[in-house]
Amino acid sequence: xxxxxxxxxVLILVLTGCETYTTFYKETARLSxxxxxxxxxxxxxxxxxxxxxxLVPKFENLRSLNLTARSASEIDTVLKLxxxxxxxxxxxxxxxxxxxxxxxxxxxxxxxxLALNHTPHLDFQTAFYTLEGLPLVFLNLQHNQLTxxxxxxxxxxxxxxxxxxxxxxTTGFFRLQAIPRLKSxxxxxxxxxxxxxxxxxxxxxxxxxxxHNSLSxxxxxxxxxxxVWVIHAGHNAFTELPExxxxxxxxxxxxxxxxxxxxxxxxxxxxxxxxxxxLLDNNQLSEKAKRYWRKTFQHFFILSL
Amino acid sequence: MADDFKVYAINFYNFTDNLNKLLVxxxxxxxxxxxxxxxxxxxxxxxxxxxxxxxxSVAIVLGNQNQTLKGNIAAIGALRxxxxxxxxxxxxxxxxxxxxxxxxxxxxFYAYDFxxxxxxxKNDNLLGAALIDITPTFSFNPNTSxxxxxxxxxxxxxxxxxxxxxxNNRRGKLLLRFANAQHxxxxxxxxxxxxxxxxxxxxxxYGSTGALKVSYTEIVARNEIYSAGVGLELFTPKQDYTRxxxxxxxxxxxxxxxxxxxxxxxxxxxxxxYAFGAYQNTFYNTAAKVGIxxxxxxxxxxxxxxDGSGLNPRxxxxxxxxxxxxxxxxxxxxxxxxxxx
Numbered sequence: 001x002x003x004x005x006x007x008x009x010v011l012i013l014v015l016t017g018c019e020t021y022t023t024f025y026k027e028t029a030r031l032s033x034x035x036x037x038x039x040x041x042x043x044x045x046x047x048x049x050x051x052x053x054x055l056v057p058k059f060e061n062l063r064s065l066n067l068t069a070r071s072a073s074e075i076d077t078v079l080k081l082x083x084x085x086x087x088x089x090x091x092x093x094x095x096x097x098x099x100x101x102x103x104x105x106x107x108x109x110x111x112x113x114l115a116l117n118h119t120p121h122l123d124f125q126t127a128f129y130t131l132e133g134l135p136l137v138f139l140n141l142q143h144n145q146l147t148x149x150x151x152x153x154x155x156x157x158x159x160x161x162x163x164x165x166x167x168x169x170t171t172g173f174f175r176l177q178a179i180p181r182l183k184s185x186x187x188x189x190x191x192x193x194x195x196x197x198x199x200x201x202x203x204x205x206x207x208x209x210x211x212h213n214s215l216s217x218x219x220x221x222x223x224x225x226x227x228v229w230v231i232h233a234g235h236n237a238f239t240e241l242p243e244x245x246x247x248x249x250x251x252x253x254x255x256x257x258x259x260x261x262x263x264x265x266x267x268x269x270x271x272x273x274x275x276x277x278x279l280l281d282n283n284q285l286s287e288k289a290k291r292y293w294r295k296t297f298q299h300f301f302i303l304s305l
Numbered sequence: 306m307a308d309d310f311k312v313y314a315i316n317f318y319n320f321t322d323n324l325n326k327l328l329v330x331x332x333x334x335x336x337x338x339x340x341x342x343x344x345x346x347x348x349x350x351x352x353x354x355x356x357x358x359x360x361x362s363v364a365i366v367l368g369n370q371n372q373t374l375k376g377n378i379a380a381i382g383a384l385r386x387x388x389x390x391x392x393x394x395x396x397x398x399x400x401x402x403x404x405x406x407x408x409x410x411x412x413x414f415y416a417y418d419f420x421x422x423x424x425x426x427k428n429d430n431l432l433g434a435a436l437i438d439i440t441p442t443f444s445f446n447p448n449t450s451x452x453x454x455x456x457x458x459x460x461x462x463x464x465x466x467x468x469x470x471x472x473n474n475r476r477g478k479l480l481l482r483f484a485n486a487q488h489x490x491x492x493x494x495x496x497x498x499x500x501x502x503x504x505x506x507x508x509x510x511y512g513s514t515g516a517l518k519v520s521y522t523e524i525v526a527r528n529e530i531y532s533a534g535v536g537l538e539l540f541t542p543k544q545d546y547t548r549x550x551x552x553x554x555x556x557x558x559x560x561x562x563x564x565x566x567x568x569x570x571x572x573x574x575x576x577x578x579y580a581f582g583a584y585q586n587t588f589y590n591t592a593a594k595v596g597i598x599x600x601x602x603x604x605x606x607x608x609x610x611x612d613g614s615g616l617n618p619r620x621x622x623x624x625x626x627x628x629x630x631x632x633x634x635x636x637x638x639x640x641x642x643x644x645x646x
Contacts, residue, residue: 021601023557064558090558113558161560163559188549232550255546257546279546301498
């Protein structure tokens with residue numbers, strides 16, 4: 001039994017390794033007949049339209065395709081031309097003037113990652129309906145001037161990682177509760193002054209990134225996030241290390257650099273505090289306080305004050 | 306007799322304090338080490354079996370990543386009471402650096418390495434010396450026939466000059482050793498993180514961090530020994546904790562957090578997967594390592610660890626870089642002294 005489990009682990013590692021190597025570790029090719037046979041990552045940002053139409057159908061091993069800054073019609077045409085759409089894992093459609101996602105995107109039946117950064121004109125609600133059924137695990141929606149979490153995001157049932165950084169989100173966070181497997185959420189640089197209560201209902205969340213906001217306080221409600229074990233909360237307005245973090249069920253690692261933090265509450269000494277890694281660079285702790293906490297936290301697996 | 310014990314106890318505590326100050330190590334280790342030294346000093350009853358050895362050497366290391374001239378002294382001792390065994394080793398190196406971690410630099414450096422194993426069996430061959438990483442030299446005892454299985458912890462630290470001093474992080478070691486008569490297999494897992502009270506890394510997650518070394522050592526004659534094995538070691542520059550980890554390199558097209566790294570060594574990455582061998586007789590020791598330096602492999606190994614735990618951001622490995630050759634040869638002139646009670 002143990003031997004079989006061992007074989008399974010090795011097999012999974014090898015297969016995962018192959019997938020990683022082919023999708024992410026290969027050189028990203030430009031459009032040319034010389035790269036047609038071996039290219040698995042293709043960047044079409046600066047290619048002539050005629051060349052794209054002529055050569056794209058000849059690429060038969062594409063895992064990653066970058067169509068940043070292309071027009072809506074070019075994107076639709078190229079997506080229709082990809083020879084083996086079932087192989088594609090990553091699609092990058094940043095900085096476009098898309099208003100609707102083309103239906104042709106549904107050809108990519110194994111698409112795992114989609115980037116839609118800098119596409120502020122896109123109708124996201126309709127886009128999510130278009131993407132429904134695709135096995136997307138990561139969606140990148142940075143720099144889209146979003147003020148509300150778009151309706152329909154719960155249609156993406158496979159999503160585990162969602163990046164909503166560099167928007168101006170203030171409401172609609174309850175819609176994230178409809179994503180059943182969400183593990184990592186980026187809300188970096190959203191001008192948040194307080195963490196929205198609906199976030200505390202994200203029961204599957206493990207990693208929360210809330211840097212570069214205007215947070216000065218963390219509500220006790222965050223303790224409802226029973227699975228979160230990493231929080232990045234640097235570049236905020238905290239004047240003391242938020243006590244609520246020390247009461248979280250399994251928060252292990254806290255990055256909270258570049259704030260005006262001058263005090264660490266005694267609650268971090270309590271045996272119920274699970275925090276075992278702390279990065280507090282560029283805060284306003286006195287040298288005496290740093291010496292004290294370095295000694296107190298000397299058993300932490302990672303520590304930087 | 307009672308007075309003797311009282312004097313011994315006072316000296317013991319003074320000794321552990323001094324040792325603690327000298328090596329900057331946790332007290333749990335100093336007590337173990339002091340106990341070991343006290344026992345090997347003959348303070349205990351005759352039912353204990355004690356072996357020990359000291360090796361002094363002068364060595365030159367030449368390779369495409371490291372070039373040094375150094376003097377080294379290493380001591381190893383094994384103590385057993387019936388089938389219960391304790392083995393400890395301590396090594397200290399001091400030398401002149403020409404090149405380290407691929408960076409050419411001149412200046413003095415020093416390093417220390419310590420380990421302790423606890424186990425069962427008749428541990429007399431002293432081949433735990435293979436668990437000392439800063440030098441490949443051995444003290445050994447060929448007159449053994451027992452078996453031994455041990456597990457333990459250790460740590461090592463290197464103090465480098467100039468701009469490389471940022472990488473003076475201490476690494477903890479988790480150790481396994483299996484021995485039978487003149488043969489020994491040793492496994493060492495290194496990391497600079499801290500786990501509990503015994504895995505005693507610096508807690509920095511940069512520089513020389515994770516590594517794995519598996520070696521086979523055999524005493525082939527009364528004064529001859531060889532060792533062979535494989536190793537994997539990773540090196541990364543220091544991450545910039547003050548910047549949001551949004552580096553695009555090695556980010557899986559934006560999905561993963563990736564650190565930015567600090568100058569002047571922001572691009573200093575390597576991952577060596579290598580085979581090594583060493584031969585030693587009464588007068589000299591030679592050792593060699595050869596393998597590949599692959600950023601792609603380093604990214605894969607470290608990404609798997611970082612993503613798997615989900616704790617820390619990745620490092621910006623250049624995953625498209627071509628693999629390079631890694632090689633290193635070392636020659637040492639020896640002076641060895643050992644005893645077998």
